[in-house]
Amino acid sequence: MDGFLLQILNGLDKGSAYALIALGLTLIFGTLGVVNFAHGALFMIGAFCAVTLQRFLSLSYTVEDPTQKDFLGNPLKVETPYVESWFGPEVGSTIIDWSVPLAILLAIPVMVFLGLVMERGLIKHFYKRPHADQILVTFGLAIVLQEIIKYYFGANPIQTPAPDALSGVANVGAIVGMELLYPVWRIVYFCFAVLIIFGVFAFLQFTTFGMVVRAGMADRETVGLLGINIDRRFAIMFGVAAAVAGLAGVMYGPINPPNYHMGMDFLVLSFVVVVVGGMGSLPGAVLAGFMLGILESFASTTWATTTIPGINQIIIYLVAIIVLLARPRGLMGRKGVMED
Numbered sequence: 001m002d003g004f005l006l007q008i009l010n011g012l013d014k015g016s017a018y019a020l021i022a023l024g025l026t027l028i029f030g031t032l033g034v035v036n037f038a039h040g041a042l043f044m045i046g047a048f049c050a051v052t053l054q055r056f057l058s059l060s061y062t063v064e065d066p067t068q069k070d071f072l073g074n075p076l077k078v079e080t081p082y083v084e085s086w087f088g089p090e091v092g093s094t095i096i097d098w099s100v101p102l103a104i105l106l107a108i109p110v111m112v113f114l115g116l117v118m119e120r121g122l123i124k125h126f127y128k129r130p131h132a133d134q135i136l137v138t139f140g141l142a143i144v145l146q147e148i149i150k151y152y153f154g155a156n157p158i159q160t161p162a163p164d165a166l167s168g169v170a171n172v173g174a175i176v177g178m179e180l181l182y183p184v185w186r187i188v189y190f191c192f193a194v195l196i197i198f199g200v201f202a203f204l205q206f207t208t209f210g211m212v213v214r215a216g217m218a219d220r221e222t223v224g225l226l227g228i229n230i231d232r233r234f235a236i237m238f239g240v241a242a243a244v245a246g247l248a249g250v251m252y253g254p255i256n257p258p259n260y261h262m263g264m265d266f267l268v269l270s271f272v273v274v275v276v277g278g279m280g281s282l283p284g285a286v287l288a289g290f291m292l293g294i295l296e297s298f299a300s301t302t303w304a305t306t307t308i309p310g311i312n313q314i315i316i317y318l319v320a321i322i323v324l325l326a327r328p329r330g331l332m333g334r335k336g337v338m339e340d
Helices: 002-032 039-057 082-087 089-097 099-121 131-153 172-176 184-206 208-218 220-225 230-252 262-277 282-299 302-307 311-326
Strands: 060-069 075-081 169-171 181-183
Touching: 002 039, 002 184, 002 208, 002 230, 002 262, 002 282, 039 089, 039 099, 039 131, 039 230, 039 262, 060 082, 075 082, 075 089, 082 089, 089 099, 099 230, 131 262, 169 172, 169 184, 181 184, 184 208, 184 230, 184 282, 208 220, 208 230, 220 230, 262 282, 262 311, 282 302, 282 311, 302 311
Parallel strands: none
Antiparallel strands: 060 075, 169 181
């Protein structure tokens, strides 16, 4: 029973990343009709926002510490972070320790700005072009962004540890009367993903801006005839989708150290999630993300990989084939989407 629950938790953890990236992809496709193959790169850039803030907060200068001496009796030279000199040793070290959660404050404006620049500078010129053209240009953009990150940060993964208070394990099994230890940060990531997902749905469902966007997704021309600048609202939604992907990357850093190709690693799987959930369906993207994450977790167990070698590598694609054979539009796909 504890092994079963552990695989469920692992699936929810990985499914959270799939769901967040797929949610952003679906937002862009549902509003702008653009198949954005650069979305994985936005996830990667979000992770490197955390790396950048961590390095900035760790900037230090050299001072002599008279309380520490070398073997000749001379004061040792130690590196003191500027943050500790500005705010004091205790507060400064706490700020450095919590650099990953604090990176959310940096990632939101950076990702929204980057999303708006991408949409206004490039994507808008491909609205009426075939989806194949959109895929090619956004995939090329993803490669460019990937190489820029590789140039400035190197090819090796960069450790971005979670805060000490959230880096241990918790006995999540105590709720049902058993002992089941699980990393605290992975639980935090799942809760964070759920919060973002509910926030996006609440924004679209209960705000005037979101209602207009949903109306524009259903009938763009009619909304435009009412005198509403729907193109500007859709451009803002591109920025929101970029922010969702970026936040997913920021918080994923302590789970998987950021590297320049992490966006590509998630991109293909996330598109499979979108297709399985149904192109243009936000609930479908979220449902498929968690479902496929759990299935992949169970397929990675020793029993599964011993019985069917390599099943953990292909389970998502097998499920996609089965779902699309039974429901060609995906689990919750809308009629007419990408059927012309």
